[in-house]
Amino acid sequence: MKNHVLQLENAEIYQRDNLVLSKVNLTINKGDFYYLIGKTGSGKSSLMKTLYGDLQLQKGTGNIVDFDLKTLKEKQIPFLRRKIGIVFQDFKLLNDRNVFDNLQFVLKATGWKDKEQMKEKIHEVLDKVGLKSKYFKKPYELSGGEQQRVAIARALLNDPELILADEPTGNLDPKTSMEVMELLNEIHKSGKTILMATHDYQLIVKFKQKTLKCEGGELFEVAQQASA
Numbered sequence: 597m598k599n600h601v602l603q604l605e606n607a608e609i610y611q612r613d614n615l616v617l618s619k620v621n622l623t624i625n626k627g628d629f630y631y632l633i634g635k636t637g638s639g640k641s642s643l644m645k646t647l648y649g650d651l652q653l654q655k656g657t658g659n660i661v662d663f664d665l666k667t668l669k670e671k672q673i674p675f676l677r678r679k680i681g682i683v684f685q686d687f688k689l690l691n692d693r694n695v696f697d698n699l700q701f702v703l704k705a706t707g708w709k710d711k712e713q714m715k716e717k718i719h720e721v722l723d724k725v726g727l728k729s730k731y732f733k734k735p736y737e738l739s740g741g742e743q744q745r746v747a748i749a750r751a752l753l754n755d756p757e758l759i760l761a762d763e764p765t766g767n768l769d770p771k772t773s774m775e776v777m778e779l780l781n782e783i784h785k786s787g788k789t790i791l792m793a794t795h796d797y798q799l800i801v802k803f804k805q806k807t808l809k810c811e812g813g814e815l816f817e818v819a820q821q822a823s824a
């Protein structure tokens with residue numbers, strides 16, 4: 597039985613005409629947690645963007661949650677994004693609506709219709725991130741850590757096969773970063789697969805996981821406590 601949710605073989609990652617990473621070979625299996633580290637400009641975000649269909653995979657092969665990245669068409673991208681949860685550094689919540697409506701917006705956009713089922717799902721994911729009582733708050737009424745928890749709840753809505761987190765603690769202070777990391781760790785332990793780009797070596801040392809590094813235009817696995 598196929599066990600991987602992501603597989604790249606001899607992939608080349610481009611930003612326009614610039615080759616950012618070459619010879620990328622990567623397999624992420626169900627239940628894995630990988631950090632993605634590397635100096636600024638080394639290609640972490642470019643790799644992430646390729647994985648969620650924001651950049652086209654031009655060379656090599658790539659398969660993510662059963663989508664072929666090489667032949668991925670614009671109209672398939674929303675379907676790909678239903679099967680992966682994405683968490684960004686800057687949360688990307690809609691400030692003109694409350695937490696509940698932020699989450700309902702995503703459910704409606706991904707095909708949910710039944711109001712009761714949506715309500716149940718929203719309360720379930722908010723409960724998971726410890727924010728059940730704050731569903732009526734607007735994002736700007738929440739702390740940075742709480743906003744990131746909402747973004748994580750949003751990523752969980754469609755029970756994703758893979759969570760891609762691009763610097764999820766990048767805008768948070770060290771204590772809040774630890775709390776968000778503990779949450780991601782819990783989510784991982786509940787069976788989710790996670791790939792997380794980060795600069796935060798304190799987190800990497802405290803929460804040891806397998807680690808990939810972008811360096812010199814290539815990607816490779818490193819020992820767990822490596823520093824940049």
Ligand SMILES: Nc1ncnc2c1ncn2[C@@H]1O[C@H](COP(=O)(O)OP(=O)(O)OP(=O)(O)O)[C@@H](O)[C@H]1O
Nearest residue numbers: 611612614616634635636637638639640641642643
């Ligand atoms: N939109 C873009 N157009 C052209 N080149 C880009 C674009 N975005 C990034 N690049 C270039 O691609 C390379 C990799 O950048 P990328 O953002 O993937 O690095 P990163 O490791 O995520 O850096 P950071 O840690 O600062 O976020 C850099 O040389 C960068 O200048």
